[in-house]
Amino acid sequence: MREVAQKKKDTVASLVSALVENPVIAITRVDGIPAPQIQMMRKKLRGKVDLVVSKNRLINIALKEASAKRKGIDKLAEVVDGQTAIATASINPFKLFKEMESTKTSAPAKGGEMAPSDIIVKAGDTPFKPGPIVADLQKAGIPVAIEGGKVVIKVEKVLVKEGEKISKDVANALTRLEIFPLEVGLDVRGAYEDGLFYDRSVLAIDEEAYLTDLHKAATQSLNLAVFMAYPSSKTIPLLLIKANTEAMNLAMNANIPTEKTIKLLIQKANAQAASLASKVPEAPEEEPEEEEPKEPEEKKKPEEKKEEDQGEQKEEVKEKENDKEADSGDG
Structure with a gap:
């Protein structure tokens, strides 16, 4: 009995040392993660994060003792629940959260788990041929039929709503359909650095947003x-x-x-x-004056025209004679 008590004291002392000496501390849930998988996660995080799994009662005692040296670290006791591990690191809490989230993978349900979100089966073909699988899927509440020699899901359906328990029949049907509704990995519930406590809701920021x-x-x-x-x-x-x-x-x-x-x-x-020119109307073009039509000359008779020609010839002869007389007088 004394050996057990001493072992617990040693464990608490080791936890207190880790809580005091590392700048960033996180409380992490490890529920449902098989031991071999935890070992693989530790290997992946090596050099960045150290992980110590312990009993919740011992972790709470260590947090209380460590608060004497690090003010506010006992605030982490509020998120100690389920199967818990203490993560210690030198990177800031947000980077630590991101590193821990990277360990998460999809996992099949076994029955009895709570659905983390609505579990939906979509309509369409399945790889199955007619057989006992039809009864198994129908038993899980999946609407199936046989078409063209294949098992077909007729309509999309929500099998389990978020927060509801997954039955064993549904878990088996989902596994057969290769639908893995659970997420297994290190789940950070809260972190501490420099006297400040960071809840999961604060750490889980949408980087793109x-x-x-x-x-x-x-x-x-x-x-x-x-x-x-x-x-x-x-x-x-x-x-x-x-x-x-x-x-x-x-x-x-x-x-x-x-x-x-x-x-x-x-x-x-x-x-x-x-712009001004386009708004001024153009002056109308002046129309040419019309000439008054001349009265047509009356055509003279041949006799009258002949007499006129003879008269003109006599006048010319007379003018020449006058010119000669004038020249002789001057001489």
Whole structure:
């Protein structure tokens, strides 16, 4: 009896030493993990995390004793439940949580376990030929039929809802269908570092969502700083661009000619002139004046025309005679 008591004291002393000497401590559940698999997980985590499995009562005693040297570490006693192990590490609690989560794998149900989430069988073909399997699946509540020489699941169905117990018949049917509803691995329930306790809900962050929120916050803060004209190494280039743009807009609106605005002002003037011209109606073309029609000359008779020609010839002869007389008088 004394040997048992001493062994427990030694175990508690060893646990206290681990709790005090390591910067990060986590309480981990190891329920349902076979011993060989735990050994494999320890091997995978070697150099990053050390794992010590012990009885919950001894762990609680060690936490209480360690709290005398590390304030707040006894807060971990709140998450000591089920089959428990203490994980010690030098990496921060969030990295530790991620390392422990990486050990988790899907596992078949044996019956009697609680469903971690809704267990659903989808409609479609199965690899089974008609036989006793049909009765086994129907016994588990799976709607099956035989089509084309194969066993077919007719409709999608929720076999077990989250939090409900998985029956042995359902467990056997799920295993036959290669549906493994359980997740086996090291389950961190809480962690401690530098006087702070981190619950699982805090540690289980969505990294992608966190990075998206961080990027959004950075963008919004930069926009606010530029809007307020707050100078910094990040905002000064943006503030200079903003100031230059606003100065150009002011110069253009006020029609101030400069080396940079003159070309733009000419383009602006051309555009305004073209816009104005498109709104002014075109003047109608003047129609040419119509000439008054001339009255057609009356055709003269041949006799009248002959007399006119003779008269013109007599006048020409007379003019020549007059010219000769004038020349002789001058002589």
